[in-house]
Amino acid sequence: MKIEQVEKFIGKQDVAFIASVDAEGYPNIKAMLAPRKTVGAKTIYFSTNTSSLKVEQFKANPKSGVYFYNKGLLKYEGLLLTGDIEVIEDQTTKDMLWQDGDEKYYSGGVTDPDYCVLKFVAKEGRYYSNLNSESFAIE
């Protein structure tokens, strides 16, 4: 699996699944809107609500898994990336990632304190296609 193929696959999905680990050590999964920005397949930015449970969880434990999934007519494909999440609240990054329409989620606009950014940095990947899987490192 080449990084270019990983990037292309991510770019085609409109939903991402993100996992955190809660205070009792249980993995939590949540569907997210597609990433706001992807740099290589290594750094992935999501926008989310500061008040959400997963932000609280990532502040306590940055370990994360991000998963993309596609069920086509002939095959299914899944891509798991594991790495760490940083909760970003600086205004420069928030400005950079803001898009028209985000007011729907954050009524106060780009400076709404409930708007924040999750910055995920991948360490490892695993790609599944039908019954096969392949692990790969991310430089």
Add this chain to the structure above:
Amino acid sequence: MKIEQVEKFIGKQDVAFIASVDAEGYPNIKAMLAPRKTVGAKTIYFSTNTSSLKVEQFKANPKSGVYFYNKGLLKYEGLLLTGDIEVIEDQTTKDMLWQDGDEKYYSGGVTDPDYCVLKFVAKEGRYYSNLNSESFAIE
């Protein structure tokens, strides 16, 4: 969220997402075929490959999250259940859950050593619908 509603929602999904925690503490996500059997919203059985990475992970750490997701025309719904997974290899349970067509995944049939069952027992749930969420206990 009533347990009957949770059950009904699970019954309508054809894919489940299952999370484990790996040896380094990172949450892993994997898409699964719909549950093979569901008892209330508390006990959920999946079939899987004994040789798979997640079986190894659940043997070391039973903590799990199971997630169901539906994106409709008007709203999205997500359901997270957290609880523990037991890897079941006894033949009685394997016989009970075997279905025609499983030979596609386990060429040796119902006694194929690569065929096993994951028994998930939920402790807590969280239901998401559009921008709202609601936690509930599972008795």
